[in-house]
Amino acid sequence: MELRRGSALIYGLLLGVWLLVAGWQVEEHLRFREEARVALVDQAKDISTTLGIVLRSQRRFGGLVSKERLEDSLSELVNQETNELKAIALLNEAGEVVASTGGGIDFSNFSTAASGPPEIWGAETVTLFNPVDLGTNLTRDIEGSIVLSHQEFTNRFGMPRPPPERPPESPTNTPPALGQANPPPSPNNERRPEGPPRFGRPRWMSDEEYQTMLQKKGVHSFAIVMAVEPLHAAVGRDFWLRCIIGGLAAISVLGMGMAWRNVSKTSELQIRLVRASELNSHLKEMNLAAAGLAHETRNPLNIIRGMAQMISKSDAPADLREKSRAIVDETDKVTAQLNEFINYSRPREVRRGKIALNAVVTEVVRALNYDIDEKKIRVESKVEPFLIEADEQLLRQALFNLLLNSIQAVGENGQIQFAAHKNGSEAAFEIRDDGPGVPPENRREIFKPYFTTHQKGTGLGLAVVQQIVLAHGWEIQCLANEPKGAVFRISHLKPAN
Numbered sequence: 001m002e003l004r005r006g007s008a009l010i011y012g013l014l015l016g017v018w019l020l021v022a023g024w025q026v027e028e029h030l031r032f033r034e035e036a037r038v039a040l041v042d043q044a045k046d047i048s049t050t051l052g053i054v055l056r057s058q059r060r061f062g063g064l065v066s067k068e069r070l071e072d073s074l075s076e077l078v079n080q081e082t083n084e085l086k087a088i089a090l091l092n093e094a095g096e097v098v099a100s101t102g103g104g105i106d107f108s109n110f111s112t113a114a115s116g117p118p119e120i121w122g123a124e125t126v127t128l129f130n131p132v133d134l135g136t137n138l139t140r141d142i143e144g145s146i147v148l149s150h151q152e153f154t155n156r157f158g159m160p161r162p163p164p165e166r167p168p169e170s171p172t173n174t175p176p177a178l179g180q181a182n183p184p185p186s187p188n189n190e191r192r193p194e195g196p197p198r199f200g201r202p203r204w205m206s207d208e209e210y211q212t213m214l215q216k217k218g219v220h221s222f223a224i225v226m227a228v229e230p231l232h233a234a235v236g237r238d239f240w241l242r243c244i245i246g247g248l249a250a251i252s253v254l255g256m257g258m259a260w261r262n263v264s265k266t267s268e269l270q271i272r273l274v275r276a277s278e279l280n281s282h283l284k285e286m287n288l289a290a291a292g293l294a295h296e297t298r299n300p301l302n303i304i305r306g307m308a309q310m311i312s313k314s315d316a317p318a319d320l321r322e323k324s325r326a327i328v329d330e331t332d333k334v335t336a337q338l339n340e341f342i343n344y345s346r347p348r349e350v351r352r353g354k355i356a357l358n359a360v361v362t363e364v365v366r367a368l369n370y371d372i373d374e375k376k377i378r379v380e381s382k383v384e385p386f387l388i389e390a391d392e393q394l395l396r397q398a399l400f401n402l403l404l405n406s407i408q409a410v411g412e413n414g415q416i417q418f419a420a421h422k423n424g425s426e427a428a429f430e431i432r433d434d435g436p437g438v439p440p441e442n443r444r445e446i447f448k449p450y451f452t453t454h455q456k457g458t459g460l461g462l463a464v465v466q467q468i469v470l471a472h473g474w475e476i477q478c479l480a481n482e483p484k485g486a487v488f489r490i491s492h493l494k495p496a497n
Helices: 002-058 067-080 108-112 137-143 150-157 207-217 229-312 318-345 357-367 369-374 392-409 461-472
Strands: 064-066 085-091 097-101 119-121 125-129 146-148 221-227 353-356 378-383 387-390 415-423 426-433 475-480 486-493
Touching: 002 067, 002 085, 002 125, 002 221, 002 229, 064 067, 067 085, 067 097, 229 318, 353 357, 353 392, 357 369, 357 378, 357 392, 357 415, 369 392, 387 392, 392 415, 392 426, 392 461, 392 486, 461 475
Parallel strands: 064 146, 378 415
Antiparallel strands: 085 097, 085 221, 119 125, 125 221, 353 387, 415 426, 426 486, 475 486
16 A cells, blocks of 8 residues: 555656646747747847838938839848848828838738737738837938829929038027927027937928828838748747657656556565465465375374274174275275375475486386276377486376376277477477367366366376476476367477487
8 A cells, every 4th residue: 555655656746747847848938939029020120220221321302202212222121131021111190001012912901000009910921010119210210201203203393303401400400300390499509419300391392282291101100021930930840849858758757657667566576475475385384284184194094994994804794894894995085085185285306317208108007007908998109219307206107197097088998199209409298098088168177186077086186297297397288189088298398418
């Protein structure tokens, strides 16, 4: 119970470690994804800086910018960047596009630039509106630009005019702010410190015309469309990397769990072996005690048998002599069972030697010759003359029990056959009979103690055979003999050199 409780604690600890690693990888993946999004926005900010430079370089006639030249420059900007930059659009105060570049991009939804979120994420692209701070010079430069097409330049001014000379900056001639005809004077007649001055109304335009043009053609904000496929690819690679780390952690935890399981099973097996050893020692003691009891019981039985024989041979009445003979018969049965039990409980100490197998078979057949002749059994030996390593006394006893079992199984004029052959480094021995055979469900049971199918059998003969076979490291099997009968095969015998 304590071992199982400790195993549950270990498994819970391993599971907690894996959950900790998995949670850490999830957190790292979310952090990486956020950093990738921030990096994409930072890249858009860098592009914004470049866009401001393009606007300043394209200005002509004060704050007026040629749409064709501006879009050509923006196209060059898109083409010079990586595939992540898809399109750029300049928007007026109402969110309408006044200049754009980048094919296949729908700019109709950019009207939300003024009031909507600064970022719009889609399946394939992300649109960023003014990815720079509103107080920078770049934003002031954008708000001071009016984009006109070549035709609008021609219609309004006939021919493009050179830009006017900029008067020196002073508290009295500071350019007006965007949308103001007369800019407010700086306090204390000091020069404005923030960056380059804004472009004001051109001298050849009226204030009403300038305000109308500023609302329709003036650049109020801009949008940058970036591809998110590289972002998704990087996030996907990081996701699979985290999955691999989590999988390796799971494999490690699983391996440690299996290792602990094997350790716990080994500990349980060791405990069982210790208990089995204690039980085996107890059984050995009980076996010795039973063998001693059986041995001591034979002496009174011999005395009882002797007295019964004396009565059967005396001048006692006939019925008394008949009962005394029955006592002798029953005493012989009990004595035979006790002898078999003592023989079965005896320890099998194998003393190996080089034994001629065919000679042992001949001696066993000679010992049981009376029983063979009584039932007119034909015994045939096909044992090759070779030596094996075995204990001669134990081998003789095993063959004796097998032959006696076959003699009891066959009827009159039956047939018993011995066979043995070598197969490389091993040999096998068989004894066949043409008796009734052994049913398949009993072919393993017949080697158990006290299992017998004969009325006069003790059920220990084949159990003793199996003891001897296992003590030698051999194997015994009961098989069917064709067309009838049984075969007892002893395999894995080791031939002697």
